[in-house]
Amino acid sequence: MSQVTGLDPLTRWRLILGEASDGACRSAGCALSADAIAMDAALDWLYGRDDEDGSRNISRQGGRGDSALTTPQWINDIHRLFPKETIERIERDAIEQYAIDDIITNPDVLSRAEPNETLLKAVLRTKHLMSPDILVMARKLVQEVVRKLMERLSREMALAFSGVVDRRRHSRFKIASDLDFRRVVKDNLKHYDPQTRRLTVEKLHFFARNQRHMKQWQIILLVDQSGSMLDSVIHSAVTAACLWALPGVKTHLVAFDTNVVDLTHDVDDPCELLMKVQLGGGTDIQKAVGYAAELISQPEQAIVVLISDFYEGASPAMLIQRVTELTAQRTLVLGLAALDSTAEPAYDRDMARKLVAAGAEVGAMTPGELAGWLAAKIGR
Structure with missing residues (x-):
């Protein structure tokens, strides 16, 4: 659900007028909530690039967050904070007025980008704005992030569906949750050093799991x-x-x-x-x-x-x-x-x-x- 719909009129005016109106807003009893502060940071990241005389200051990266926003983070923030019609206007301004198009039009940026979930979400939110050649590069980025997610989940899925632990049998498969702790300690006690109070483990033992038989x-x-x-x-x-x-x-x-x-x-x-x-x-x-x-x-x-x-x-x-x-x-x-x-x-x-x-x-x-x-x- 968008947060902007629940803003009071004073907060709306504060977000429209920007940081320059802080004093007047405080005098009127307006205090920004956490969501409003995040909205202000997202708006200032884009519109704060204009100097007071109306000229464009591309190097300026305004905002009230703890750290500077990157373009993918900013895209994800505006989609979380604002309604659809506002998002469309902000994205259009970012591309047409401020030339912030590094994630959707710049192949060099995409080729250097480290695949991660933040970038994946930004790509999925802006893929409709991408040209066909950029979309090909973005797809490769999506594939890499998805591959890593699938590798991790496949292991968890295999473990979950592999059946219950059978403490009467042991297995060569090394799954941490199936560790036979007592046998490991027993078999490695001879390697215990009383002076350092450390046990050197040379061999691990793991319980087997019964095969799960499932209906369709x-x-x-x-x-x-x-x-x-x-x-x-x-x-x-x-x-x-x-x-x-x-x-x-x-x-x-x-x-x-x-x-x-x-x-x-x-x-x-x-x-x-x-x-x-x-x-x-x-x-x-x-x-x-x-x-x-x-x-x-x-x-x-x-x-x-x-x-x-x-x-x-x-x-x-x-x-x-x-x-x-x-x-x-x-x-x-x-x-x-x-x-x-x-x-x-x-x-x-x-x-x-x-x-x-x-x-x-x-x-x-x-x-x-x-x-x-x-x-x-x-x-x-």
């Missing part, structure tokens, strides 16, 4: 593609790709705003999938849940994972009804207010409580935690 399950990921959910969109694409590779699991990935788009045919290529996602727009959650219900072949072997901030732009009553119908047929419904590396969501808590009352489980998870949750439900 259907997992449907419904992903809210509004701008505030971009982190979750990225990790949902990676999660779907990892689930796709698991035996016994049929995976669907569906993105939605006011429309529903089935992305399942691209789920094995998360880079291509992310490049197709259209961020922004309204939110019709109940329509997406209704679409998921139509995909289900065996209700008791299906899991619907709704990844959204739960701010329903259509019919809250219909959303609750659809979730109630799913849980009544013994389909598992998990509502995730966030699916990302931090799992720190901002969401409609009232709607979340209603979803729980309708039989859903609601929370926020990292992709690894979701893998563990799914494995526990499937393997029970």
Whole structure:
């Protein structure tokens, strides 16, 4: 949800007039909130390049943040803080008036950029502004970041679905959580040094895991593609790709705003999938849940994972009804207010409580935690 809509008139005028109006605003009792300070920093980063006489000072990098913003950070900030129409105006000014186009038009900048999630999000938010040749370079950057995310999650996914620990057997696979601590200590006690009080470990032992035998399950990921959910969109694409590779699991990935788009045919290529996602727009959650219900072949072997901030732009009553119908047929419904590396969501808590009352489980998870949750439900 955009923060600008909740600003009082004095704060709005302070953001419009800039730092020069600080004294007058303080006299009128205007104190900037944390969000307003972030907005001020983002606006000053761009419009602070103008000197008082109206001339352009390209070297000036204003702002009230703890550190100077980079272009990718700035792009991500304005998408988090401002409504869509404001974002479009700010981005247009950045490109047309201030020539800040290093991320979308400058191949040298993209070729030197270190692939990371911040840059990935900036690319996904501005890909519609890129020329075809720049888009090719941006796609390579997206591929590299996605590759690293998939490597990490694939290990967590394999561990989650590998079965329970068997303490009667040992394995050559070295997984930290399966360490046989007692045997390691016992076998290496002869290397204990009383003077330094240190134990030198020459050999490690790890428990084996029983093979998990699963029935055929259907997992449907419904992903809210509004701008505030971009982190979750990225990790949902990676999660779907990892689930796709698991035996016994049929995976669907569906993105939605006011429309529903089935992305399942691209789920094995998360880079291509992310490049197709259209961020922004309204939110019709109940329509997406209704679409998921139509995909289900065996209700008791299906899991619907709704990844959204739960701010329903259509019919809250219909959303609750659809979730109630799913849980009544013994389909598992998990509502995730966030699916990302931090799992720190901002969401409609009232709607979340209603979803729980309708039989859903609601929370926020990292992709690894979701893998563990799914494995526990499937393997029970």
